[in-house]
Amino acid sequence: xxxxxxxxSEDQGAVRVLTLNRPKARNCLSMALMQALQTAxxxxxxxxxxxxxxxAASGPAFSSGHDLKELTARRNxxxxxxxxxxxxxxxCAKMMLxxxxxxxxxxxxxNGIATAAGCQLVASCDLAVAATDARFATPGVxxxxxxxxxxxxxxRNLSRKATMEMLLLGEMVEAEEALRLGLVNRVxxxxxxxxxxxxxxxxxxxxxxRTLKIGKEAFYRQLEMPLDEAYRYTAGVMVENMLDAxxxxxxxxxxxxxxxxxxR
Numbered sequence: 001x002x003x004x005x006x007x008x009s010e011d012q013g014a015v016r017v018l019t020l021n022r023p024k025a026r027n028c029l030s031m032a033l034m035q036a037l038q039t040a041x042x043x044x045x046x047x048x049x050x051x052x053x054x055x056a057a058s059g060p061a062f063s064s065g066h067d068l069k070e071l072t073a074r075r076n077x078x079x080x081x082x083x084x085x086x087x088x089x090x091x092c093a094k095m096m097l098x099x100x101x102x103x104x105x106x107x108x109x110x111n112g113i114a115t116a117a118g119c120q121l122v123a124s125c126d127l128a129v130a131a132t133d134a135r136f137a138t139p140g141v142x143x144x145x146x147x148x149x150x151x152x153x154x155x156r157n158l159s160r161k162a163t164m165e166m167l168l169l170g171e172m173v174e175a176e177e178a179l180r181l182g183l184v185n186r187v188x189x190x191x192x193x194x195x196x197x198x199x200x201x202x203x204x205x206x207x208x209x210r211t212l213k214i215g216k217e218a219f220y221r222q223l224e225m226p227l228d229e230a231y232r233y234t235a236g237v238m239v240e241n242m243l244d245a246x247x248x249x250x251x252x253x254x255x256x257x258x259x260x261x262x263x264r
Contacts, residue, residue, distance in 0.1 A: 007036040008058070014051035015201035016044050017109075017194065023059025029117050030067040031088060038095045045102050051205030051212075053102065054197045055125060056109040062134070065116025065150075066092070089149060092117060096124040096153060100220050103213035105204045109197035110134045111190055113172075116147055123153035123183060126216065127204075129197040130175045131190040136183060139170035156223065158182055208246040208262045 008019040018040050020027040027033075044050045057063060071088065074081035099106050099121075108114075108121065108128040115137045122128050122136065138147035138154065147167055155163045162181045166173065175187045188196045204212065218237045222230040241247050245263045253260035 006030075006033050007040055009040055011050065012198050013202060014049065014205040015054055015198050016047070016050045016052075017054045017056055017198065018044075020055070020057040020063060023057075023061070025067065026061035026064035026113070027057045027059065027118070028064045028067040029092065029121075030070050031091060033067075034088075034091050034095050038091070038098060041095070041098045041102060041106075045104065050104065051209060052104055052201035053106045054109050054194065054201055055106060055121065056194050056197065057111060059112070061112040061118075062108070062110045062114040063118025063121055064113060065118045065120075092120075092149065096120060096149075099124045099126075101217070103216065104209075105201065105212065105216065107197045107201050107204075108184075109194045110136075110184065111193050113137070116140055116150055119166075119183075120147075120150035120153045123150070123157045127197075127200060128184040129186045129188060129193055129200060130178060130184040131193045132175055132187055133190055134175040134178070134184075134187075134193075135172045136166075136175075136178050137170060137172045138166045141168060141170040154183075208250065208260075210244055211241065211246050211250075214241050214244070 006021050008021050010017045010019070018037065020033065020037075022028065022030070022033060041053070044053050066088065071081065071085065074084040077084065105126045108125040110122055110128060110130040111134060112131070113135050114122045116139060119136050119138055138150045140147035151163065151167055154166060158166070158181050173181070173183070175184065178184045179187050186196060186200075214237060218234055222234055225233060249263060250260045
């Protein structure tokens with residue numbers, strides 16, 4: 001791809017690395033970038049050779065959130081920008097849901113800052129690797145725009161108190177604190193972030209594909225259910241999973257003390 005592309009794509013074995021490529025704009029999520037990422041995620045979902053996805057970023061920032069210059073420019077529209085603001089938020093929500101519903105694991109590789117919708121993007125991923133110099137924030141409260149949509153992803157990853165502290169104070173959270181809070185899985189040196197995320201992806205990609213798909217879907221669905229309903233739902237999922245060829249082979253291999261040969 002040439003340097004003008006706002007989203008880069010590279011396959012490293014079974015892991016597809018999608019790189020936000022607006023470094024001069026701190027990889028803020030313009031409408032064009034969100035649409036490009038939406039398309040790329042859909043393509044990854046349909047590509048059998050891709051077993052995991054890594055989201056990375058060019059330059060010193062992972063993502064500073066929505067493109068405020070793009071949004072502000074639309075205040076001159078006849079409706080004061082309402083139509084474009086609605087389209088932007090709907091596009092963003094669709095993209096975040098696509099990550100959650102993707103039948104393959106998505107891993108964030110975070111260098112630099114991830115703020116507002118950029119922090120939401122990290123929280124929406126299944127796993128996250130952060131550089132030691134990475135920082136996270138939902139600073140909208142400081143500019144009169146509460147981070148209500150980032151709140152959705154954060155509140156499903158962090159405790160209520162930790163989420164509210166980030167939302168109400170709008171202060172930067174260092175990488176090690178983000179690890180303690182559960183926003184990221186690992187913290188590594190900056191020059192290792194993408195490689196570590198890819199290695200993470202390869203480990204996950206070595207697991208049986210349909211089992212991963214079943215498990216990821218069940219994880220997010222049961223989170224929204226009352227406890228008794230969640231047990232009923234996941235019990236049904238377990239039954240269907242037991243009847244799948246991957247479970248038959250995997251359990252058989254375990255009992256036979258051999259390596260499983262996953263069906264294609």
